[in-house]
Amino acid sequence: MFFNINKLALGVVLIAGxxxxxxxxxxxxxxxPSSITQQEQFADSATTMSAVAGVYTYDPGSGFAYxxxxxxxxxxxxxxxxxxxxxxxxxxxxxxxxTPLNNEVTNLWGYPYQSIYExxxxxxxxxxxxxxxxxxxxxxxxxMEVVRALYYFNMVNLFSGVPLVTTxxxxxxxxxxxxxxxxxxxxxxxxxxxxxxxLTATYPSAGHLRPNLYTAVALLAxxxxxxxxxxxxxxxxxxxxxxxxxNLEPNLNNVFLDGSVEAIWQLPANALxxxxxxxxxxxxxxxxxxxxxxxxxxxxxxxxxGDQRLQNWIGSTSVQNQTLYYPSKYKNISPTAxxxxxxxxxxxxxxxxxxxxxxxxLSNLTQALADINAIRQRAGLSPNPADGASQTTVLNAVMxxxxxxxxxxxGNRWYDLKRTGTAAAVLGAxxxxxSANAELYPLPQTQIQLDNLLIQNPGY
Amino acid sequence: MVILVVLAGWIFTEEKIFKKSPSILSYGKLSGSYxxxxxxxxxxxxxxxxxxxxxxxxxxxxxxxxxxxNLYNPDYSWALKKSLNIALDLGLFNNRLLFNATYYxxxxxxxxxxxxxxxxxxxxxxxxxxxxxxxxQGFEFxxxxxxxxxxxxxxxxxxxxxxxxxxxxxxxxxxxxxYSSQYVIGQxxxxxYGYKYKDVNPTTGLFEFYTKNGTVTSNPAYGPxxxxxxxxPIANQEVKYMGGLGNNFSYxxxxxYIFCQFSSQNAPDYLAEIYxxxxxxxxxxxxxxxxxxxxxxxxxxxxxxxxxxxxxxxxIYPSAIKFDQSSGVYSDDTYxxxxxxxxxxxxxxxxxxxxxxxxxxxxxxxxNLLTFTDYKVGDPELPxxxxxxxxxxxxxxxxxxxx
Numbered sequence: 001m002f003f004n005i006n007k008l009a010l011g012v013v014l015i016a017g018x019x020x021x022x023x024x025x026x027x028x029x030x031x032x033p034s035s036i037t038q039q040e041q042f043a044d045s046a047t048t049m050s051a052v053a054g055v056y057t058y059d060p061g062s063g064f065a066y067x068x069x070x071x072x073x074x075x076x077x078x079x080x081x082x083x084x085x086x087x088x089x090x091x092x093x094x095x096x097x098x099t100p101l102n103n104e105v106t107n108l109w110g111y112p113y114q115s116i117y118e119x120x121x122x123x124x125x126x127x128x129x130x131x132x133x134x135x136x137x138x139x140x141x142x143x144m145e146v147v148r149a150l151y152y153f154n155m156v157n158l159f160s161g162v163p164l165v166t167t168x169x170x171x172x173x174x175x176x177x178x179x180x181x182x183x184x185x186x187x188x189x190x191x192x193x194x195x196x197x198x199l200t201a202t203y204p205s206a207g208h209l210r211p212n213l214y215t216a217v218a219l220l221a222x223x224x225x226x227x228x229x230x231x232x233x234x235x236x237x238x239x240x241x242x243x244x245x246x247n248l249e250p251n252l253n254n255v256f257l258d259g260s261v262e263a264i265w266q267l268p269a270n271a272l273x274x275x276x277x278x279x280x281x282x283x284x285x286x287x288x289x290x291x292x293x294x295x296x297x298x299x300x301x302x303x304x305x306g307d308q309r310l311q312n313w314i315g316s317t318s319v320q321n322q323t324l325y326y327p328s329k330y331k332n333i334s335p336t337a338x339x340x341x342x343x344x345x346x347x348x349x350x351x352x353x354x355x356x357x358x359x360x361x362l363s364n365l366t367q368a369l370a371d372i373n374a375i376r377q378r379a380g381l382s383p384n385p386a387d388g389a390s391q392t393t394v395l396n397a398v399m400x401x402x403x404x405x406x407x408x409x410x411g412n413r414w415y416d417l418k419r420t421g422t423a424a425a426v427l428g429a430x431x432x433x434x435s436a437n438a439e440l441y442p443l444p445q446t447q448i449q450l451d452n453l454l455i456q457n458p459g460y
Numbered sequence: 461m462v463i464l465v466v467l468a469g470w471i472f473t474e475e476k477i478f479k480k481s482p483s484i485l486s487y488g489k490l491s492g493s494y495x496x497x498x499x500x501x502x503x504x505x506x507x508x509x510x511x512x513x514x515x516x517x518x519x520x521x522x523x524x525x526x527x528x529x530n531l532y533n534p535d536y537s538w539a540l541k542k543s544l545n546i547a548l549d550l551g552l553f554n555n556r557l558l559f560n561a562t563y564y565x566x567x568x569x570x571x572x573x574x575x576x577x578x579x580x581x582x583x584x585x586x587x588x589x590x591x592x593x594x595x596x597q598g599f600e601f602x603x604x605x606x607x608x609x610x611x612x613x614x615x616x617x618x619x620x621x622x623x624x625x626x627x628x629x630x631x632x633x634x635x636x637x638x639y640s641s642q643y644v645i646g647q648x649x650x651x652x653y654g655y656k657y658k659d660v661n662p663t664t665g666l667f668e669f670y671t672k673n674g675t676v677t678s679n680p681a682y683g684p685x686x687x688x689x690x691x692x693p694i695a696n697q698e699v700k701y702m703g704g705l706g707n708n709f710s711y712x713x714x715x716x717y718i719f720c721q722f723s724s725q726n727a728p729d730y731l732a733e734i735y736x737x738x739x740x741x742x743x744x745x746x747x748x749x750x751x752x753x754x755x756x757x758x759x760x761x762x763x764x765x766x767x768x769x770x771x772x773x774x775x776i777y778p779s780a781i782k783f784d785q786s787s788g789v790y791s792d793d794t795y796x797x798x799x800x801x802x803x804x805x806x807x808x809x810x811x812x813x814x815x816x817x818x819x820x821x822x823x824x825x826x827x828n829l830l831t832f833t834d835y836k837v838g839d840p841e842l843p844x845x846x847x848x849x850x851x852x853x854x855x856x857x858x859x860x861x862x863x
Contacts (some may be wrong), residue, residue: 022707030508031505031508031510032505034512035512035529036510036526037508037512038508038510038511038528041511041526050513050524050526051511051521051527052512052523053519053521053524053525053526054525054527056519056520057514057525057527058517062517063514063525063527092772097777101781113582118528118583120534121528127714161576162580163580163582165580165582168531168532168582169532170531170532170533170577170582170586172579174577174580174638176580198614204523205521209521266628268520268521269518270517270519272517323780354546363606433774445682445683447578447579447580448682448683448687449640449642449683450578450638451578451580452635452636452641452686454578456682
């Protein structure tokens with residue numbers, strides 16, 4: 001409509017959008033060229049395996065959390081295993097002045113949740129899916145539950161209670177409070193107990209790169225140990241050791257290699273250069289280079305004389321006439337076509353020590369000592385004498401053996417100090433600045449701002 | 461989705477009253493428009509839950525890995541924008557001086573945004589509509605004048621000036637959303653939350669801030685007041701005003717164009733970068749402005765806090781990182797920059813005919829030649845990052861030939 005009043009122009013334009021008549025003219029493909037929809041992703045077992053492969057991909061954020069090695073060095077700095085040479089964000093773990101703006105803390109919180117989302121997405125994609133066989137659904141469900149349990153187990157040990165997310169619907173998860181630690185542990189155990197029913201002893205693929213029945217049982221043993229359920233922990237560790245078909249690697253330098261007989265669950269470092277990040281983080285990059293982290297004198301002095309683990313698992317280098325020691329369980333820093341070393345998630349050595357600790361608490365001192373001695377013998381040490389041993393001395397021996405066997409692996413020392421209630425005594429004596437509040441990491445500041453139901457840990 | 465626009469214009473100088481009496485006003489028009497429009501400047505297919513191959517990572521045991529890259533939200537629609545525009549155009553002295561003043565007011569609602577989510581939802585944002593209304597209103601003025609026009613010489617000037625004010629009009633349930641610590645209703649969306657800075661304490665040598673109660677501390681609490689912290693809106697980074705002034709001179713074959721731009725805003729200064737990543741004590745170059753400006757002994761009144769053996773020393777680190785989020789790192793950023801100077805000489809036709817060329821000119825161009833500002837350290841056009849590659853002063857000479 002256009003009124004042409006002489007000096008006054010008035011225009012009205014009206015466009016009503018109606019696409020219904022255009023439908024037949026346009027054929028819109030279902031998905032953009034470089035991605036597929038969720039329905040297509042879980043249409044059959046082959047495409048589902050791509051999503052499963054995504055869960056195991058060696059990349060925190062889009063794949064397997066903790067594959068950047070940050071749990072190892074952050075928890076190692078918080079405990080008495082490592083001291084930093086380079087400062088900034090990691091220094092705060094060592095000197096107990098962490099702030100909620102710390103970048104490492106943001107990733108220790110964020111990456112697992114991104115990975116948990118992927119796991120939940122696979123679980124929802126395969127449940128009640130008629131395109132997949134029942135046995136396939138069972139297998140994948142079991143595997144995903146083990147992965148999710150691993151993440152929540154580490155989250156609850158680093159932060160205490162965290163939001164419990166088991167669905168991919170963001171409207172249900174964007175405003176969640178922190179669930180109490182007991183609820184998180186309950187979820188971990190529920191996942192592992194269900195996985196036990198679904199998984200078999202046979203590994204679903206070549207090597208020990210995906211969880212099987214004994215992976216679930218081994219992780220459950222560790223969880224029960226942490227909760228003080230000694231009998232369950234004993235039984236579960238026992239079944240893995242006796243029935244799993246694993247062996248302790250006699251040569252210390254072979255323990256962390258791809259294909260190690262000691263591996264219950266390993267993750268291949270399939271990345272651009274196929275170098276596992278612990279090696280990249282800890283090994284000096286060239287002869288005479290300063291390593292990023294030093295092993296503390298406390299850890300060095302914890303080794304007995306003749307302990308081959310000091311020779312084989314701790315490296316030393318001379319920088320400006322000073323000898324510096326660094327963790328060297330993973331040594332390969334040269335790019336290779338296929339990974340030489342895999343990220344060890346669970347290994348038999350740890351299970352021996354779990355059984356030993358559970359046995360000691362159940363007053364089965366003979367069994368406890370036998371297990372400790374199996375580990376000691378592999379390390380080239382003489383066995384611990386049995387006579388005069390009381391429950392206390394055996395427990396101390398177990399904790400001591402855990403310290404020198406499991407150092408710089410998955411935060412074991414940090415978790416052990418906290419769960420035994422000895423963190424304040426041990427760390428308070430060795431370093432300054434430790435307080436009870438330092439036992440938990442702060443929640444990232446950005447997360448609290450995005451979900452105001454999250455309450456910060458005390459002291460931050 | 462309905463798009464509706466209503467326009468009206470009135471050239472009032474054509475009215476009989478004006479035509480009868482002569483005046484300096486040779487042209488005058490009043491116009492206005494009001495309309496709605498929709499926008500959807502987003503990626504396609506986001507209403508589906510999509511998976512993509514994880515880039516750069518090799519196959520896991522021979523299987524190519526994929527991962528989800530968006531959160532599932534099938535219910536989003538166009539963003540709606542309502543615009544009101546009123547303009548006055550005047551021409552004086554036989555249209556040798558043209559003047560335009562415009563008032564505009566845009567209101568955008570139902571916006572399509574990447575709504576930030578806590579990472580526990582799996583990804584850091586989801587595409588969806590936000591039921592908030594944001595308003596942009598302001599004035600724009602422009603003047604075009606032909607100052608001198610003779611046979612051989614002319615001088616034209618153009619000048620423009622803009623004032624824009626942004627405001628968050630409404631946001632239902634702001635306190636419970638992911639934006640609760642970023643926006644305030646009635647304030648611009650570019651406000652910044654931080655600590656109110658006081659000064660360096662002459663006794664302790666540390667930065668000091670005001671808490672929400674007005675007490676003074678070197679270690680204020682994180683977060684906005686709504687969750688118990690001490691952060692308040694400390695700065696508004698909106699451009700207060702901006703504009704440009706261009707002058708065009710031509711004399712026979714020569715022409716000279718000079719363009720200046722100016723703007724004023726509140727922006728982070730060099731201290732923002734120093735106290736975030738370039739701290740005193742790290743192995744980075746420092747601007748001379750920091751030399752000697754730090755606190756050394758009790759009783760000193762200094763601009764910057766004390767130093768320690770390491771920039772992450774527990775004694776100074778907490779107050780240093782809080783200073784970086786305080787009003788202490790914001791300062792006025794007003795500048796006038798001679799942006800372009802262009803001098804060119806049109807080659808005379810006589811000369812061109814001899815060498816059989818249709819047209820040609822020689823020119824000299826200068827950019828960013830001169831800047832007038834009080835903003836310390838760094839380029840006022842790139843506030844808060846003095847270590848990034850600066851805007852360069854460019855001088856170019858050239859020859860233009862048309863064949």
